[in-house]
Amino acid sequence: xxxxxxxxxxxxxxxxxxxxxxxxxxxxxxxxxxxxxxxxxxxxxxxxxxxxxxxxxxxxxxxxxxxxxxxxxxxxxxxxxxxxxxxxxxxxxxxxxxxxxxxxxxxxxxxxxxxxxxxxxxxxxxxxxxxxxxxxxxxxxxxxxxxxxxxxxxxxxxxxxxxxxxxxxxxxxxxxxxxxxxxxxxxxxxxxxxxxxxxxxxxxxxxxxxxxxxxxxxxxxxxxxxxxxxxxxxxxxxxxxxxxxxxxxxxxxxxxxxxxxxxxxxxxxxxxxxxxxxxxxxxxxxxxxxxxxxxxxxxxxxxxxxxxxxxxxxxxxxxxxxxxx
Numbered sequence: 001x002x003x004x005x006x007x008x009x010x011x012x013x014x015x016x017x018x019x020x021x022x023x024x025x026x027x028x029x030x031x032x033x034x035x036x037x038x039x040x041x042x043x044x045x046x047x048x049x050x051x052x053x054x055x056x057x058x059x060x061x062x063x064x065x066x067x068x069x070x071x072x073x074x075x076x077x078x079x080x081x082x083x084x085x086x087x088x089x090x091x092x093x094x095x096x097x098x099x100x101x102x103x104x105x106x107x108x109x110x111x112x113x114x115x116x117x118x119x120x121x122x123x124x125x126x127x128x129x130x131x132x133x134x135x136x137x138x139x140x141x142x143x144x145x146x147x148x149x150x151x152x153x154x155x156x157x158x159x160x161x162x163x164x165x166x167x168x169x170x171x172x173x174x175x176x177x178x179x180x181x182x183x184x185x186x187x188x189x190x191x192x193x194x195x196x197x198x199x200x201x202x203x204x205x206x207x208x209x210x211x212x213x214x215x216x217x218x219x220x221x222x223x224x225x226x227x228x229x230x231x232x233x234x235x236x237x238x239x240x241x242x243x244x245x246x247x248x249x250x251x252x253x254x255x256x257x258x259x260x261x262x263x264x265x266x267x268x269x270x271x272x273x274x275x276x277x278x279x280x281x282x283x284x285x286x287x288x289x290x291x292x293x294x295x296x297x298x299x300x301x302x303x304x305x306x307x308x309x310x311x312x313x314x315x316x317x318x319x320x321x322x323x324x325x
Contacts (some may be wrong), residue, residue: 001193004020006160014081024100041062041122055092060092063090075103085104091105119221124156129283136236146161148239156297169204171191197224202228209228212229222245233257299321301324
């Protein structure tokens with residue numbers, strides 16, 4: 001039975017995505033083949049498709065999936081055919097029915113976590129993990145701002161922050177999304193289309209501001225995010241949904257309170273196999289316990305990936321989206 005995958009031969013809109021038959025070589029040394037059972041859709045996938053994050057063309061797409069091991073290459077001790085596994089730090093190509101993956105990228109899926117849940121939560125959950133546990137390790141009793149609170153990462157972060165005893169202020173674009181964010185751990189939610197976010201944050205914090213802002217929106221919110229911070233606060237810019245931040249005058253950081261800015265990526269926080277597995281285990285344990293709900297809001301057939309991208313980019317999605325082979 002042939003395998004299929006999504007490929008694009010030129011950058012552009014969702015229309016460049018093609019559903020094609022693919023042929024995989026035998027897994028090499030240190031690799032295993034997995035039959036993919038569920039695929040996570042993430043905004044970073046659109047960056048590669050449009051060329052914002054350059055890739056060599058033609059290119060596969062997708063960086064998060066769950067599956068079952070079907071074939072082992074040499075040097076893959078500790079894995080067996082039939083193992084349920086997931087990855088979100090491996091090579092592109094999860095938008096497919098099968099994939100060869102380096103064994104070091106794979107994490108085991110506990111029995112209590114369904115495949116769709118694991119695919120929906122892994123990349124976003126690991127992102128939340130490094131943001132909240134490493135980039136700025138939040139402490140109980142603190143107040144933080146998290147933009148796009150009703151998005152995939154935002155909903156997981158809200159639940160995790162509540163679990164950690166942190167007051168989370170979220171920003172969203174509609175009253176409907178505000179309700180979703182509130183149900184997922186945000187104590188206060190600001191509609192950025194109706195309110196001045198920084199002014200409202202100052203009001204909610206008695207004028208003090210917050211120690212950290214987590215911002216995946218990018219250009220549209222950058223300066224407003226800085227205005228939410230207390231002196232020596234940290235701006236964590238981890239996405240570009242509205243376009244990349246450019247042309248920044250570093251002097252603005254001094255004038256607004258000797259602020260810090262970081263632009264982290266997961267690759268630099270989870271390059272160590274042991275830390276990757278420990279982070280995934282912590283995440284999956286919270287999913288098993290019901291502390292974190294993956295919030296699967298949409299499902300699309302793999303062949304309908306272009307429509308999934310259209311929905312994501314038009315902000316018509318809530319929570320996580322999974323593609324099903």
